[in-house]
Amino acid sequence: xxxxxxxxxxxxxxxxxxxxxxxxxxxxxxxxxxxxxxxxxxxxxxxxxxxxxxxxxxxxxxxxxxxxxxxxxxxxxxxxxxxxxxxxxxxxxxxxxxxxxxxxxxxxxxxxxxxxxxxxxxxxxxxxxxxxxxxxxxxxxxxxxxxxxxxxxxxxxxxxxxxxxxxxxxxxxxxxxxxxxxxxxxxxxxxxxxxxxxxxxxxxxxxxxxxxxxxxxxxxxxxxxxxxxxxxxxxxxxxxxxxxxxxxxxxxxxxxxxxxxxxxxxxxxxxxxxxxxxxxxxxxxxxxxxxxxxxxxxxxxxxxxxxxxxxxxxxxxxxxxxxxxxxxxxxx
Amino acid sequence: xxxxxxxxxxxxxxxxxxxxxxxxxxxxxxxxxxxxxxxxxxxxxxxxxxxxxxxxxxxxxxxxxxxxxxxxxxxxxxxxxxxxxxxxxxxxxxxxxxxxxxxxxxxxxxxxxxxxxxxxxxxxxxxxxxxxxxxxxxxxxxxxxxxxxxxxxxxxxxxxxxxxxxxxxxxxxxxxxxxxxxxxxxxxxxxxxxxxxxxxxxxxxxxxxxxxxxxxxxxxxxxxxxxxxxxxxxxxxxxxxxxxxxxxxxxxxxxxxxxxxxxxxxxxxxxxxxxxxxxxxxxxxxxxxxxxxxxxxxxxxxxxxx
Numbered sequence: 050x051x052x053x054x055x056x057x058x059x060x061x062x063x064x065x066x067x068x069x070x071x072x073x074x075x076x077x078x079x080x081x082x083x084x085x086x087x088x089x090x091x092x093x094x095x096x097x098x099x100x101x102x103x104x105x106x107x108x109x110x111x112x113x114x115x116x117x118x119x120x121x122x123x124x125x126x127x128x129x130x131x132x133x134x135x136x137x138x139x140x141x142x143x144x145x146x147x148x149x150x151x152x153x154x155x156x157x158x159x160x161x162x163x164x165x166x167x168x169x170x171x172x173x174x175x176x177x178x179x180x181x182x183x184x185x186x187x188x189x190x191x192x193x194x195x196x197x198x199x200x201x202x203x204x205x206x207x208x209x210x211x212x213x214x215x216x217x218x219x220x221x222x223x224x225x226x227x228x229x230x231x232x233x234x235x236x237x238x239x240x241x242x243x244x245x246x247x248x249x250x251x252x253x254x255x256x257x258x259x260x261x262x263x264x265x266x267x268x269x270x271x272x273x274x275x276x277x278x279x280x281x282x283x284x285x286x287x288x289x290x291x292x293x294x295x296x297x298x299x300x301x302x303x304x305x306x307x308x309x310x311x312x313x314x315x316x317x318x319x320x321x322x323x324x325x326x327x328x329x330x331x332x333x334x335x336x337x338x339x340x341x342x343x344x345x346x347x348x349x350x351x352x353x354x355x356x357x358x359x360x361x362x363x364x365x366x367x368x369x370x371x372x373x374x375x376x377x378x379x380x381x
Numbered sequence: 382x383x384x385x386x387x388x389x390x391x392x393x394x395x396x397x398x399x400x401x402x403x404x405x406x407x408x409x410x411x412x413x414x415x416x417x418x419x420x421x422x423x424x425x426x427x428x429x430x431x432x433x434x435x436x437x438x439x440x441x442x443x444x445x446x447x448x449x450x451x452x453x454x455x456x457x458x459x460x461x462x463x464x465x466x467x468x469x470x471x472x473x474x475x476x477x478x479x480x481x482x483x484x485x486x487x488x489x490x491x492x493x494x495x496x497x498x499x500x501x502x503x504x505x506x507x508x509x510x511x512x513x514x515x516x517x518x519x520x521x522x523x524x525x526x527x528x529x530x531x532x533x534x535x536x537x538x539x540x541x542x543x544x545x546x547x548x549x550x551x552x553x554x555x556x557x558x559x560x561x562x563x564x565x566x567x568x569x570x571x572x573x574x575x576x577x578x579x580x581x582x583x584x585x586x587x588x589x590x591x592x593x594x595x596x597x598x599x600x601x602x603x604x605x606x607x608x609x610x611x612x613x614x615x616x617x618x619x620x621x622x623x624x625x626x627x628x629x630x631x632x633x634x635x636x637x638x639x640x641x642x643x644x645x646x647x648x649x650x651x652x653x654x655x656x657x658x659x660x661x662x663x664x665x666x667x668x669x670x671x672x673x674x675x676x677x678x679x680x681x682x683x684x685x686x687x
Contacts, residue, residue, distance in 0.1 A: 121491045168672050171679040175424050175490045176631055180675065183628040187668035194661060304624065308498060315495065344514075347506030354499025358492050359481055 084229055088222045095225045096293065101333045102232040103290040108313040108325030109239045110282030115311075116320030117243055118275045119255030120170075123178045124185025125283050125310050127165065130302030131188060132158035132284030137204035137297035138197060147210045147218055147292050151231075154288030155281055161188070162280020163273075170272045173258070182304060189302045203298030207291060224293060231289050235282050240322060242278065251275055283310075312350060315357050318364025327365050393657070394536040400653015401646065402542055402611065405549035408645030409604040410626045412553055413597035415635045416560070419573040420593045421486065423493030429623025430501040431470050431598050433616060435605025437508060438466035440519050440614045459522035459610075467602030474598035478591050486590075501620065508616035516613020545607050552603060553642045560638050569593065628671040634684020644682060 087098055107129055114120050136154035139145050145153075169180045192198045199205075209218035218224045242248050254261045254268055262268050291297045300306065309332060317328025335353075339346035361368045410428055417425050425431075442457030442465065457465060477500065485492050525541040560566035571579045572589055580586045605619075612618055626645075633644030648667050656663040674682065 121494070123494075168675050171675045172631070175418075175494060178491065178494055179424065179627040179631050180671070182624055183631065183668050183671055186624045186628075187665050187672075190664040190668075194664075304620075308502070311495065311498075344506045344509035347502050347509065349506075351499045351502030351504075351506060354502065355481070355496055358496040358499065359484060362488075362492065 081233070088225055095221045097333075097337065099225055099228045099293045100290075101330050102228050103286050103293065104310075104313065104333055105326040105329040106232045106235045106289070107283055107286035107310055108317065108329040109236055110279045110286065111310045112314045112317075112319065112321075112325040113239050113242060113282070114275060114279040115314060116324075117248055117255065118251040118272060120272065120276065121174075121178045121311070122169070122181040122276075122279075123304070123307050123311065124165065124181035124183075124188075125279075126302050126304060126306030127181075127185035127188045128158040128162055128280040128283040129287035129290075129306060129310075130192065130297070130299075131161050132287035133291035133297035133301045134192065134198050134204065136288040136291045137207045140210060140292065141204055141207045146214070147212050147227075150210075150292065151285065151288040154291070155284045158284020158287065159277060159281040162277045162284070166273045166276035166280065170269055170276065182307065185302070185307060186304060189299070189304070192299060192302050198297075198299075201299065203296060203300075204291075205296055207295040207297070209292055209295060218292065228289055228293060231285065235285055236326075239282065242275075243322065247271070247274075309350070312354055312357075314364075315362075316353060316364055318366035318368070318370075319362075321364065321366040321370070324364050324366035331365070394538065396653050396657050397650065398538055398542055398546070398653075399656070400650040401546050402649070403652055404646040404649020405546050405553075406604050406608060406622065406645075407626055407629045407649050408553050408642045409549050409600050409607075410622070411629045411633065411641040411645045412556060412638065413600035414626065414630055415633075415638060415641045416556075416569075416600075417594055417597035418635050420569065420576075420590055421482075421493070422490055423482065423485065423497065424490065424627075425594075425597065426494055426497040426623065427500040427504065428497075428598075428601050428626070429619030429621075430504040431474065431619070432601040432605040432608070432622065433508065433614075433619035434473070434504060435466050435470045435602030436519070436609040436612075436614045436618065437512070437605075437616075438462070438469050438602070439606040439609050440517055442466065443519065444517075459606075463603070463606050466606045467599045470602030470605070471595040471599040475591060475595050478594045482594070483587075501623075505616050505620060512616065514616060516615035516618075519609040519614055521610040541610060545611065548607060549604070552600070556600070557638050557642060625667055628667050632667075632671050632674045632681055634681025636681075637683040640681075640683025 087093070088095060107125070111122070111125050114122055132154035135157040136147075136150040139153045140147060140150040165181065165184045168184060169177055172180055193200065209224060211217050212223075212227060216223050216227065218227065250261065250266055250271055253264070254266070254271060258268060287301060290301075313328035313332045314325050315328070316331055317326065318324025332350075335349065336346060339349055342349075357364070410432060414425060414428055417423060417428075439457075439459070439462035442462045443459070444456070446457060447453045447455040482493070482496065485496055521541045525544050527540050528537045529540050529543055530537050560569055568579065568584055568589065572584070572586060572593075576586050608618070629645055629648050630641065632648065633641045635641065648670065651670070652663055652666055655666040662669075
């Protein structure tokens with residue numbers, strides 16, 4: 050065997066031509082229209098869709114870090130969970146509205162992201178993953194011990210409240226549109242980041258870090274910035290989840306959560322824009338189907354992980370998208 | 382600090398021993414991780430699950446195998462299990478390496494981590510399904526029950542715990558000696574430095590990689606059997622341990638075999654001491670040390686800057 054090259058990139062951006070901008074716009078418009086029409090049907094619970102949207106945003110935030118900066122964080126549940134706790138505490142114990150709650154949740158996860166980021170970016174690759182995992186575990190133990198989090202019970206019955214004093218969120222349809230707005234906002238921000246000059250530098254760092262350094266980029270500053278951004282968006286997902294489910298618990302900060310978001314991204318397609326959304330949908334559906342199967346759920350998740358790594362490392366979107374493109378654009 | 386000074390030698394020794402026992406497990410596991418990483422470039426996330434598997438194989442050998450094969454009185458006793466269980470776990474890992482892990486060597490290290498993470502989940506889920514999340518108890522073998530009295534210090538220690546420390550120290554030292562002082566170890570170190578060149582000299586590198594993985598996993602299985610009588614044998618015993626071991630590996634740096642042994646033992650002791658001084662912090666002290674070490678010496682105490 051050979052030693053892999055210095056920073057062999059994760060198989061990310063699929064080769065071949067991109068969708069035309071117009072096709073992409075049409076695709077997004079159709080998806081958004083479908084999402085907007087969802088409250089009109091009765092087949093799928095809105096709460097279930099909100100769960101998918103929260104985890105899809107979480108996975109998009111994670112993908113920004115792994116897919117575009119090449120940083121595998123194994124501790125993203127720390128941001129998701131700490132924001133959920135902060136929001137739940139602010140809304141329940143302090144009695145503030147959901148907007149304030151979510152804002153403070155994001156602020157907390159951003160701050161924690163800054164601290165963990167500062168420490169973790171001192172190592173690369175595999176060590177980065179281990180460091181983030183260990184620091185997230187540190188936060189998990191803190192969450193177990195401090196009284197604010199409610200220990201094993203978590204913070205339950207968080208009031209959804211009234212958004213801006215106008216929209217009553219105890220109504221599922223209103224809540225759904227708010228979650229959808231949060232998701233679309235987060236998704237747009239991630240999308241904008243990816244296609245900005247900042248995103249281009251991130252991809253340069255992912256492909257070849259020493260070269261990015263030699264070109265004069267302050268690599269660590271870029272890494273820290275994207276890490277904090279990813280933590281903030283993960284926090285946004287966690288805060289929203291806490292409001293929707295009126296619950297923040299230890300499961301939110303557990304390393305299983307960190308593993309799940311890795312799986313969603315990997316399954317959907319690392320470094321693809323829509324991959325994390327697809328992956329999150331599949332994983333949430335899978336979990337719901339397997340909810341009664343107990344520990345088999347863990348086995349299935351593990352098997353999906355192994356299969357993904359062995360057989361389709363580009364994920365569902367990464368593997369399937371080129372097929373569509375070839376059909377859409379026959380060679381001359 | 383007052384708690385430290387006002388302690389009786391008896392309870393002090395007990396805490397230190399507990400620390401040393403945890404340290405022994407950290408050392409055995411981080412040693413295995415370091416050996417595997419050196420040659421395979423893979424961080425074995427399944428190490429904790431394989432440690433759990435070792436404990437379970439020993440427990441199954443003691444309590445379940447007899448009825449399975451129709452001879453209720455038949456049981457693999459502790460001493461047999463100490464060799465057989467790690468071998469079973471190692472054989473399982475060879476199967477995994479041959480069929481699946483092998484395909485990942487050319488890829489980014491992260492894929493190895495993700496694959497073994499999936500493997501760990503599968504093992505954990507299967508054993509939770511079969512035996513439940515609650516722990517099974519494993520009796521301490523008759524020869525090692527009872528206390529040891531050290532008259533000079535006026536302290537009494539459980540015999541089995543002392544045995545765990547001695548056994549793992551012997552195994553760790555044996556491994557260090559083999560790698561650093563024998564010809565076999567020289568091959569291994571050469572393979573870590575430059576596998577292509579070693580291959581050109583006619584050494585069967587793929588076989589060596591397989592055996593290295595098997596030995597690293599053997600150490601995890603061995604630690605599992607040692608742990609069985611102390612901790613409850615449960616499907617989740619490995620996953621919490623492995624995260625701490627990861628922190629130990631980051632603190633020590635994986636460059637040095639002796640370094641990972643020393644770091645493991647040392648951190649176990651520090652953790653034991655922190656239980657005396659400030660018990661609330663004992664669960665997190667290793668992670669905090671990791672953060673501090675990263676700020677001061679990012680490559681780890683014994684690591685080389687890559």
